[in-house]
Each structure stands twice: as C-alpha cells, then as structure tokens.
Amino acid sequence: MKVRIGLVAVGVLMALWGGWELLQSVDVRGLVRLPLWLGGAVVVDDFVLAPLTVVVGWLVVRWSHRPGAHRTVGVVRTTLLYVGITSLIALPLIVRQGTGANPTVLPRDYLRDWLLLEATIVVVGAVAYFTFSRVRASSGDIGGR
Incomplete structure (x- = not known):
C-alpha cells in the first residue's frame, strides 16, 4: 500500500513539473492552439480514422470468406497493418515539412521517402500474396485434401 501511495505521489509531482515546464516554454498563443490541435486530433480519429479502419477491416473479412x-x-492484414503504422509515424513529419520548416532540422524529402517505403511494403506484400496464393493445399491445411 505504501509503495502505491509513493508511486502516486511521484506521478503527481512529475505531472505538476511537466505542466510547469509546459507553461514556461510555450507562449500564450501556443497554449491556446494546443487544445484546438488536440480537439482536432480527436475529431479526425473518431470521424475519419476509426470509420476508415472499420470499413477496411469489414472488406478484408468479406474478402477472406472465399475458398482458400x-x-x-x-499477408493482406500484415501489409495493411505495416502501411497504416508507417503512415501514422510519417504523417507528422510530412505535414510539418510542408509549413516551411527549418531545412536544417528537416533536411529530407519525407513525402518521397514515405511513398518509397509504402511502395516497398506493398510490393513485398504482393509478392508474398502471390507466393502463398499459388501454394497448393496439403493434407494439413484447412480444407485441403
């Protein structure tokens, strides 16, 4: 019980310290824009990303009910997962680069690099898909004879 109370106290102190540092380092305009940005992130997540994920998942499930x-x-699920994860990681860099950011801080062409990465993931997924789809069912496979 004492360990929990100690961990809670440390957590509260760290949160207060982080809030103090935030107030000291961000100007007033930034503090006003922060809730707007967080609210926009919630709206985009709830009304764009979540429905898109549900639709893609539903389509993959409908597609997967065919024989074989x-x-x-x-392979398809893994490819979609990697495309989604790398897109979520790259999106802030791509958006930030488009606002005229300091070229010494963001020196690379993130859009081009992201597109090359996504193309590589899709090509590897397509090769794996066609490799596995041409494999004949053996006696140990589901529905194989």
Missing part, C-alpha cells in the same frame, strides 16, 4: 483465403488473408 486462409493462406493469404494474413
């Missing part, structure tokens, strides 16, 4: 799909649905 058990060998390829994992």
Whole structure:
C-alpha cells in the first residue's frame, strides 16, 4: 500500500513539473492552439480514422470468406497493418515539412521517402500474396485434401 501511495505521489509531482515546464516554454498563443490541435486530433480519429479502419477491416473479412483465403488473408492484414503504422509515424513529419520548416532540422524529402517505403511494403506484400496464393493445399491445411 505504501509503495502505491509513493508511486502516486511521484506521478503527481512529475505531472505538476511537466505542466510547469509546459507553461514556461510555450507562449500564450501556443497554449491556446494546443487544445484546438488536440480537439482536432480527436475529431479526425473518431470521424475519419476509426470509420476508415472499420470499413477496411469489414472488406478484408468479406474478402477472406472465399475458398482458400486462409493462406493469404494474413499477408493482406500484415501489409495493411505495416502501411497504416508507417503512415501514422510519417504523417507528422510530412505535414510539418510542408509549413516551411527549418531545412536544417528537416533536411529530407519525407513525402518521397514515405511513398518509397509504402511502395516497398506493398510490393513485398504482393509478392508474398502471390507466393502463398499459388501454394497448393496439403493434407494439413484447412480444407485441403
């Protein structure tokens, strides 16, 4: 019990210290824009990303109910997962670069690099898909004879 109270106290102190540092380092305009940005992130997540994820998931499930799909649905899901993760990581860099950021801080062309990465992921996924879709079912596979 004492350990929990100590951890809570440390957590509260760290949160207060972080809030103090935030107030000291960000100007008033930044403090006003911060809740707007966080609210916009919630709206985009709830009304764009979540429905898009549900629709893509529903389409993959509908597609996977065809005969022999058990060998390829994992490849498609994994490819979509990697495309989504890398897009979420790259999006802030791409958006920030478009606002005339300091070229010494963001010296690379993040849009081009992101597109090359996504193309590589899709090509590897397509190769794996066509490799696994052409494999004949063996006696150990589901539905194989």
